[in-house]
Amino acid sequence: MVNKHWYHWKPEGLQLRLQVKTRASDNKFAEILEDRIKLRIMAAAVNRKANEAIIKFLSKEFRTPKSYVQILRGHSNSKKLVLINKPGRLPELPGLEFTE
Numbered sequence: 001m002v003n004k005h006w007y008h009w010k011p012e013g014l015q016l017r018l019q020v021k022t023r024a025s026d027n028k029f030a031e032i033l034e035d036r037i038k039l040r041i042m043a044a045a046v047n048r049k050a051n052e053a054i055i056k057f058l059s060k061e062f063r064t065p066k067s068y069v070q071i072l073r074g075h076s077n078s079k080k081l082v083l084i085n086k087p088g089r090l091p092e093l094p095g096l097e098f099t100e
Contacts, residue, residue, distance in 0.1 A: 005017070005034070005035040006018075006032055006033075006035055006036050006037040006095075007037075007095075007096060009098070010083070012083055012085060013068070013083050013084050013085035013086060013087065014062075014083070014084045014087055015072070015081060015082065015083050015084075016037065016058075016081070016082045016084065017035055017036045017037070017079075017080075017081055018036055018037060018038075018039045018054070018074075018079070018080045018081075018082055019033055019036040019037070019038045019039070019078060019079055020038075020039050020040075020041060020050065020054065020078045020079075020080060021038060021039070021040045021041070021078070022041050022043060022044055022045045022050045022078075023042070023043075023044050023045075024040030024041055024042055025040075025042070026040060026042065027040065027041055027042055027053065027057045028040050029061075029091070029093060032094055032095070036079065037093065039054065039057070041053045041054055041057065045078075048075075051071055051075060054071070054080070054082070055069045055071070058082065058084060061091045062084050062087035062088060062089060062090070062091065063087070063088030063089045064084060064085070064086055064087050064088050068084060068085040068086055069082065069083070069084050069085075070082065070083045070085070
């Protein structure tokens with residue numbers, strides 16, 4: 001059974017609970033942890049570079065404008081809560097499905 005506690009559909013859009021690993025070899029989703037999905041980002045966590053890379057990556061993966069991706073909590077932390085407003089598509093991630 002796939003743990004679905006790493007995302008929630010809200011009226012505003014899709015909320016993701018991320019565990020971010022910076023300075024990775026590639027930008028990609030990794031394994032699902034207890035209540036988060038691990039996101040590997042190549043950028044370093046310096047001068048907001050990692051946050052910018054996260055927004056750019058999620059925008060591309062969910063096919064939505066960067067302005068529709070917002071970090072709600074965890075700006076200076078590896079644990080982040082992110083909102084994706086109006087995702088254009090859902091990437092193939094374990095357990096991720098649209099629910100109303």
